[in-house]
Amino acid sequence: MSLINRGFRNAFRNVIRTASITFILALSIAMSLIMLMSLKTVQAKIDEVKSSIGNTIVVSPAGIRGFEGGGELLTEIEVSKISALLNISKLSKILNARLTTDDTNLKSAIEAGSFGRRTRINGGGQTQVNADGDFTPPIMLTGTSDLSITSNLNVSQLEITQGEKFDAGSDQNVALLGKTIAEKNSLVVDSTFKAFGEDIKVAGIFEGGNTFANGSVLMPLKALQRLSDQVDQVSSLTVQTNSIDTLASVQTAIKAQLGDKADVISQQENAEEALQPLQNIKTISLYSLFGALVAGSIIIFLTMLMIVRERRREIGVLKAIGASNLKIVNQFVVESMVLTLMSSVVGMILGGIFNNPVLNVLAKNIKEPDLGSSFAGPGLGRAIVRIGSGLVPGVQDTLRNIQAAVGFDLILYGLLAAILIAVVGSALPAFLISKVRPAEVMRSE
């Protein structure tokens, strides 16, 4: 009978005790795995959030906010300088224009209300007139070079309900219409409307997520630049960095390139605040992971200590008949490994079952940050950003859709943790074994 065989059989000397230890240790290992999975999942989510939101810098001409203020629009030469900077993953150019009754046959989908009327009195100018001859706000037209960056399009979302997106790099007279303005003007895909004296074809209709967005029109940047006689001009620029970590350096570099010509604003603070709940889950997971590992080690340590004390006489006998300390220690380490590996299997099953529910409980119990304070971008109609309000794409989902996935690496980590627990738990009992003097066994006869 080999040492491994003996260690294995020893693990089952007392079936009830073995079952109890296995169950308790399995809970500890399951907890370790769940926390490890939470850590990895949350970290992946943080990385995802960092690379997709909050890494945005908005560059707008100095002194201009939408259609208010004054100054000079940015030029393509300035834009090309920025696009040459390091750590920029995407750059989207925007040109805003307003369509008045003189520029289009479209009817505005938004009623003026007291706010619109006050704006007009305060210098909003002649804009739109409805069928009754009353004033309505102008129609917002946005030219974009990249439809995938929606944060600068004055929309909460860009869900195409009919037709398809246009090629944002083209110069074609095509447009996407918000669903309300499309209904108001009885427009469908492939129908046309007039803007700046030319026919514009409806490529698609979208759900923009808010009333303002659904009353607006999107076009390829170059087409709008040509139609509105603003060739090579850009009213705002949205720059995405490759990570939130490079945001500050890119912001500084843009400021250095443009100097006083532009206002350069980043969303770093808001993004960091948005990430806070995930950071909290990460911290809790980390502490719980250590706690569970320590608990597991203590459980196996106490178990092995109890077993060693119980078998003191047997250890003495083994030494008397020629076993070395190493052989006896190895036998107990095998026993400890068997208990831990059995617990690991049960722990992994429990971990696999309970990891998502536990993660969801963690996510639900973490207080969301108060991002109620508005962070208004430079574009017209920039919305309030609030976690969970669904207004900043990506941010609102940070605490939702967190789904832990069990991979082979996690199983490997689990096994490594189990071996670590077994070795740590066997260390002191092994020391005690080496101290057992066989002479005492004989003396106590």
Add this chain to the structure above:
Amino acid sequence: MLKVENLSKEFQSAGQKVVAVNQVSFEVPTGVFSVIIGKSGSGKSTLLALLGALDKPTSGSIKVDNEDIVKMGDKKLIQYRRKKIGFVFQNYNLIPNLSAVDNVILPMEFTGVSRSRRREKAAKLLAQVGITEDKFNRKPSRLSGGEQQRVAIARALANQPRLVLADEPTGNLDSATGEVIIKLLKHLAYTKDTTIIAVTHDDGIAREAKQIFHLQDGSLV
């Protein structure tokens, strides 16, 4: 075979020096059944532990085949216990979750005897001590006291030791079984050329021995 010279063992108990073995000297030739007899607390178990290299003496020498085990390092002592010594305990001290045959195999595993040879040798030894084949795979709890002691003797003989040390080998047995066990030990001493030293306080056992050492307060009298 065994030569003990001026052997002493002292230890502290409750702050006082206790001399468990005091300047003991004796010799035992090969293949002799010897007995150390003495009352409880006379130091006989301590003397046996010293002979078995389970404890270090305070002074003196123990020569087995002219090799002084007192001067041996830890590694050599392990080898000495594996190859030259066999122990028989009063409480048998068999490993409870191993079968009779596996208990006998255990010391052979430590000396590196091949797997197939171990089993064959263990079966032969068990047969020699009177354990029938149907009991080879029984756990100690399913054997009588006498049978357990027979298995313990077979285990002690597993590596063909030069010296078998038996501490009160019949202490837990009825007199009839005890007598059988002593006869077995005697027989093994003569047939296997093994020196057997048994510790006892039973005069009946002492009568069976070729050599008797009386121990009193740690000294031979």
